Amino acid sequence: MAKPFRAVPAIPSGNERYNAKVKQLNERLEAQLPASLRLPKEIMGNLPVNVTQIPETCGLLSDQELAITALDATDLCAKIAKGELTAVETVTAYGKRAAIAHQLVHCLVDFFLADGLARAKELDEYFAKEGKVIGPLHGLPEQTPVKGKLGSAGFLSTVEFSPEDSLMVKILRDLGAVLYVKTNQPQSIMHLETVSFHGRSLNPYNTNLTCGGSSGGEAALIAMKGAPIGVGNDGGGSIRDPCAKCGLWGLRPTSLTMPQGDYLHYEMGNDGIIPSTGPMCRSARDVDFFISAVRATKPHLVEPLLVPLPWNIPEKLDRKLRIGIMLHDGVVVPQPPMMRALKRAKSKLEASDEVEVVEYLPFEHKAGYDIIRELYFEDGGATVRRVLEEGGEDILPLTEWVISPPHTKEHTIPEAWELRFRRDKYRQAYSDYWNASGCDVILCAPFPGTACPHDMARYWGYTAIFNLLDYPGFVFPSGIKLDPKIDVAYESREPLSEPDQYFRDFYDPEYMVGAPVNLQLVAKRFNDCMLVAAQRIVERIILS
Amino acid sequence: MAKPFRAVPAIPSGNERYNAKVKQLNERLEAQLPASLRLPKEIMGNLPVNVTQIPETCGLLSDQELAITALDATDLCAKIAKGELTAVETVTAYGKRAAIAHQLVHCLVDFFLADGLARAKELDEYFAKEGKVIGPLHGLPEQTPVKGKLGSAGFLSTVEFSPEDSLMVKILRDLGAVLYVKTNQPQSIMHLETVSFHGRSLNPYNTNLTCGGSSGGEAALIAMKGAPIGVGNDGGGSIRDPCAKCGLWGLRPTSLTMPQGDYLHYEMGNDGIIPSTGPMCRSARDVDFFISAVRATKPHLVEPLLVPLPWNIPEKLDRKLRIGIMLHDGVVVPQPPMMRALKRAKSKLEASDEVEVVEYLPFEHKAGYDIIRELYFEDGGATVRRVLEEGGEDILPLTEWVISPPHTKEHTIPEAWELRFRRDKYRQAYSDYWNASGCDVILCAPFPGTACPHDMARYWGYTAIFNLLDYPGFVFPSGIKLDPKIDVAYESREPLSEPDQYFRDFYDPEYMVGAPVNLQLVAKRFNDCMLVAAQRIVERIILS
Known part of the structure; x- marks a missing residue:
């Protein structure tokens, strides 16, 4: 053999x-x-x-x-x-x-x-x-x-x-x-x-x-x-x-x-x-x-649940692209290489005549994150435990984490309806907030850092928030990788939250050397074609 | 006063x-x-x-x-x-x-x-x-x-x-x-x-x-x-x-x-x-x-849950409209005036060169009706009873009927998921069936008869099935009203089901005289504009 x-x-x-x-x-x-x-x-x-x-x-x-x-x-x-x-x-x-x-x-x-x-x-x-x-x-x-x-x-x-x-x-x-x-x-x-x-x-x-x-x-x-x-x-x-x-x-x-x-x-x-x-x-x-x-x-x-939206990437946008830059989500500050990529992108975009750049402050991302975590396992994780049991399979730490309180609990049907209503109200409030910002897209981290050491990925807020909202999101390389010589330390600031502290604690640039740093560009729901057009512009400017 | x-x-x-x-x-x-x-x-x-x-x-x-x-x-x-x-x-x-x-x-x-x-x-x-x-x-x-x-x-x-x-x-x-x-x-x-x-x-x-x-x-x-x-x-x-x-x-x-x-x-x-x-x-x-x-x-x-489909009624359809006529849904045969309107419409449409008419046999409408009835009150009607109680309000017979077994029961979360999965599988199976029929629209009753005497409307299958499928439906006058001289009796045939018997039992043309008879035209999901164009054609032919 x-x-x-x-x-x-x-x-x-x-x-x-x-x-x-x-x-x-x-x-x-x-x-x-x-x-x-x-x-x-x-x-x-x-x-x-x-x-x-x-x-x-x-x-x-x-x-x-x-x-x-x-x-x-x-x-x-x-x-x-x-x-x-x-x-x-x-x-x-x-x-x-x-x-x-x-x-x-x-x-x-x-x-x-x-x-x-x-x-x-x-x-x-x-x-x-x-x-x-x-x-x-x-x-x-x-x-x-x-x-x-x-x-x-x-x-x-x-x-x-x-x-x-x-x-x-x-x-x-x-x-x-x-x-x-x-x-x-x-x-x-x-x-x-x-x-x-x-x-x-x-x-x-x-x-x-x-x-x-x-x-x-x-x-x-x-x-x-x-x-x-x-x-x-x-x-x-x-x-x-x-x-x-x-x-x-x-x-x-x-x-x-x-x-x-x-x-x-x-x-x-x-x-x-x-x-x-x-x-x-x-x-x-x-x-x-x-x-x-x-x-x-x-x-x-063929698949009746699908929405027949057209797919046509505009060659040109009908106005100057307005980009909101969100440096952090109010819950977890990205680790140094991600923050460096965001600031580098920001300064390149600000230097371009082609786009308009504004600061985008997060709208209650913690509240949204709490809602989607609760939505994932409305049964309190009972099905996960049953399916594990059926296979004689032990639960892994990240599985245990994702189905655990406070985010997960068993719901009655009226509690599940109430939860889904909170989801819809959040979607409405977020949409109102985004509309007021006037942004076409926002640029942010896809995760509070690069790839982390194994089994450490205990915060989903930067991606999951846009699943909750059902906003399309495009990730792409920022042009940099984690460099232990540059990406040394956080700017001194109090941690925003427990997960923020957690990400600070395990950050180790020597161990994580060479990890790619990607960014995320997000648009409102159903604006996928505009998003793809916007990503072309942003990538061209950032990588130039 | x-x-x-x-x-x-x-x-x-x-x-x-x-x-x-x-x-x-x-x-x-x-x-x-x-x-x-x-x-x-x-x-x-x-x-x-x-x-x-x-x-x-x-x-x-x-x-x-x-x-x-x-x-x-x-x-x-x-x-x-x-x-x-x-x-x-x-x-x-x-x-x-x-x-x-x-x-x-x-x-x-x-x-x-x-x-x-x-x-x-x-x-x-x-x-x-x-x-x-x-x-x-x-x-x-x-x-x-x-x-x-x-x-x-x-x-x-x-x-x-x-x-x-x-x-x-x-x-x-x-x-x-x-x-x-x-x-x-x-x-x-x-x-x-x-x-x-x-x-x-x-x-x-x-x-x-x-x-x-x-x-x-x-x-x-x-x-x-x-x-x-x-x-x-x-x-x-x-x-x-x-x-x-x-x-x-x-x-x-x-x-x-x-x-x-x-x-x-x-x-x-x-x-x-x-x-x-x-x-x-x-x-x-x-x-x-x-x-x-x-x-x-x-x-x-403004409302982020909405789908931004365009609204443009085509002046002309790109092919001859293919209309499936569904005389009954396999559960309840329409009362005589409705059957008369359907057959009258069928013969006028068949006489027209402008459209193609085929028979449309229902696809498991009873199964679909059972699913939507179960979906309406996944809590077994507990919320309805609570809200009645809060107002000191007695339950009405039709409310009791709509939240009662066998259609309604209290679900756990995994049971509710399983129910929604049955919904989605039904939608897929129905869509496959419709696609195989090649119909653009189907013409059918909107209810198993005209307006009924008070408190008798105990079958929703003709409308609710299209809610389950999320197919747009257009109702419009057939050109006739209930006439006790004409709309006398059912064709002799065994009742299809308990609700079919129920509708036969209460049918009384003298008491129900003059009730308008409307028809329903249905298209597949998101085909609203085509449906509106098709209804114009059908109405013109039927009322001519």
């Missing part, structure tokens, strides 16, 4: 039945990854904390494979469409790189490259005969139910080999996508961290740190260039958080504008907060590329 | 405190209606069952006032805009006619004509000075919270003098609307009937019959031409049912496309089914007129 992959810290424990099934799943994945793609002992025994360069230096990929996997999805698909690349060579390159990535950051849960190559061959034959590609999305992996492949809702007891493709997968296949991997998500799918019965995924830029969550395996894979693009489902940050922590581009669209039918969950019908599915990318343009392609298939005709 | 208005049958009872407060409300309304507008004893002592002609024959209205109140809103507003009518004379005519209507069908709960006239005077002054009207909606009453006026959520304990205008009222006022009455709704707002602590509203075409509900007071008032147009809020039929029963035009739009912030309810946050607000009219074109005007104000910018 081949040498096992890198030991993964703190795998969740459970009873005997649990351990047996976990072992089986681990061995299954182990067996799926070809011996020819194992990283040699000299490399595995001597890993740097930043593993992003290892695919390029390990010698397992050809120059051509490295070149293919360096392309973003837009370029990749353009080259396939022109016949400059075949689907087979593309899928081969990505499959190999994904296997390498997995050994370094433990991002996969299922690996089916043979299926991907078979499909790629069909696509190449079609191209040879018809002279055109089936659709623009050749070679995109993702994580929602794929027929016959491993799926779960974040607990061992929910593992399935999915009986059908979900609608998103059907659409992607129709667009010519090739699927070859499924990626890891955390226990309960409710961590900004990725650790599950499959093990723990790591941040490619610093394996001491989390890759974020819940789509952390997906983000780690994409950051390793083991996939050109991916899909997440964001109910509290699950697209934006892992994209932010892994230095990617990601959009959480307004909810119910993208197909998400049949996604796996353990609380189906829990609709107090509706997650939203969207792309995780290696460029800003890929966000538009992905959504344009999916929307063009008119998924609202 | 003036002679009291017509005795109203079966006013709900209650305890002493309740009776005292009800008496106070009755006396208040009594005092608001001027003595000069009392119908003489000779008329009130000798009323026909059809009272629609009495305003024209009673001698209290001038020819000019009769002519004004004969106009639909579109014509009325056009004449005001051209200076052919003043706001003051319009409001005077409508105020007088509303007071007369109330004596005949007991439709009002608050009457504030003086306020209306003061506002009309301002509007006329503005017109004299500026040569234009403030907006297109001069002279429209309605029933949502109006600052300082009587409001309630259908129970005595919820009575208020509203502290603020609701958003809809603010918009209507900005458009130049004049408000002068509030109208009656049933206990709990959850009857297809209108009987409350204010008393019972009657059907103007046959006072033996209900005017429908929940916006029954509004429908009775409009059918009496005591208002040109009105507003309802439809969570199970509350626009469509009273419009259908009173021979009006009414549209329940796709929900959350029209402003409904601050509407009164006793279960705020109960969001398993979201009602939808829309117009109740005396012509089809007034439906478009009303919605166009309201949507043009962009209410979604």
Whole structure:
């Protein structure tokens, strides 16, 4: 048997039945990854904390494979469409790189490259005969139910080999996508961290740190260039958080504008907060590329819960973009590298004639955060405990935290109605406040810092507040990474809250060195197209 | 003291405190209606069952006032805009006619004509000075919270003098609307009937019959031409049912496309089914007129729960309209006059080259009806009982029916999630079924018959199923009324269900003579504009 992959810290424990099934799943994945793609002992025994360069230096990929996997999805698909690349060579390159990535950051849960190559061959034959590609999305992996492949809702007891493709997968296949991997998500799918019965995924830029969550395996894979693009489902940050922590581009669209039918969950019908599915990318343009392609298939005709809003990114805005900068949310002050990125962005934007910059003060974010935390588990976490019990699975610290009082309690039906009414009143009050500010977008942190050390992500306010409001949010690299020489200390100020103190206490620039620093741009509900246009402007100014 | 208005049958009872407060409300309304507008004893002592002609024959209205109140809103507003009518004379005519209507069908709960006239005077002054009207909606009453006026959520304990205008009222006022009455709704707002602590509203075409509900007071008032147009809020039929029963035009739009912030309810946050607000009219074109005007104000910018869909009625459809005719829903066969109207419509439509007609068989309507009935009161009716108790108010038979098993039970949170998941799966299955039918719209009954005798409306399936699905529905007159000479008996067939037997048992063409017969046209979610265009075609063919 081949040498096992890198030991993964703190795998969740459970009873005997649990351990047996976990072992089986681990061995299954182990067996799926070809011996020819194992990283040699000299490399595995001597890993740097930043593993992003290892695919390029390990010698397992050809120059051509490295070149293919360096392309973003837009370029990749353009080259396939022109016949400059075949689907087979593309899928081969990505499959190999994904296997390498997995050994370094433990991002996969299922690996089916043979299926991907078979499909790629069909696509190449079609191209040879018809002279055109089936659709623009050749070679995109993702994580929602794929027929016959491993799926779960974040607990061992929910593992399935999915009986059908979900609608998103059907659409992607129709667009010519090739699927070859499924990626890891955390226990309960409710961590900004990725650790599950499959093990723990790591941040490619610093394996001491989390890759974020819940789509952390997906983000780690994409950051390793083991996939050109991916899909997440964001109910509290699950697209934006892992994209932010892994230095990617990601959009959480307004909810119910993208197909998400049949996604796996353990609380189906829990609709107090509706997650939203969207792309995780290696460029800003890929966000538009992905959504344009999916929307063009008119998924609202098939999935009746969807809102048929048009998708047209304006070339020009009809007035000067007004950007509110929110340096902190009144609850947790971002750690030094995030504050540096915000101030750097602010000064660059202020220096531009193209935009108008104002200070944006948070509107009762603590109150909103309290509401969404209470909404997530209206049953007081009883279902989570039941599903754990069914799998013989022990609860992880972050799962215990997310379902614990004071934020979570068991509700009667009238109490749940009252809670949802508070949600709607908050939405109205926030909207009034935003309208009064006159801002088109606000720029803020996506998390109170960069990726944190494992199991420390105990504040969701910067992403979850916009889930509560259902405002689209776009995360993207700020142009800087955590530098222990610069990002030394907080400005001296009293902590704002207990979580603020917590983030100050664990901040350690030496340990967290090299973590990407991403920013978040937010617009009001249904202003997704304007947001994408605004992000282009902001990125251009900030990165100039 | 003036002679009291017509005795109203079966006013709900209650305890002493309740009776005292009800008496106070009755006396208040009594005092608001001027003595000069009392119908003489000779008329009130000798009323026909059809009272629609009495305003024209009673001698209290001038020819000019009769002519004004004969106009639909579109014509009325056009004449005001051209200076052919003043706001003051319009409001005077409508105020007088509303007071007369109330004596005949007991439709009002608050009457504030003086306020209306003061506002009309301002509007006329503005017109004299500026040569234009403030907006297109001069002279429209309605029933949502109006600052300082009587409001309630259908129970005595919820009575208020509203502290603020609701958003809809603010918009209507900005458009130049004049408000002068509030109208009656049933206990709990959850009857297809209108009987409350204010008393019972009657059907103007046959006072033996209900005017429908929940916006029954509004429908009775409009059918009496005591208002040109009105507003309802439809969570199970509350626009469509009273419009259908009173021979009006009414549209329940796709929900959350029209402003409904601050509407009164006793279960705020109960969001398993979201009602939808829309117009109740005396012509089809007034439906478009009303919605166009309201949507043009962009209410979604103010009310963040709203979806900003465009409102543009296509002049022409891009293909031949495909109409599915559903003769019954598989649960209750419509009573003879409704079946006659459906078959008459079918044969006229089949004779037209302009449309394509197919049979539409219902898709598991009983299952859907069971789901929505269970969704309305996830608390098993506990809140209804509490709110009744608080007001010392006895429960009415239809309220008891609507909160009773088997349809209603108390849910835990996981049971409520499971119920909502069943809702979403039903929506998906229904949409798939509809898509396979290829229909653009379906034509069906809005209720299993015309208006029924009081307190008999114990089946909501024909309207509520489309609330569950959130499909827009347009009701409109079929061109016929119940004729005891023609609409004699059911075709002999076994009853489909217990409610089917119930509707057969009480059907009595002599007693129900003259009831208007309306039809319902339904489209899929968010296809409101196509639906309005389709209704124009269908109405033209059916009424030709």
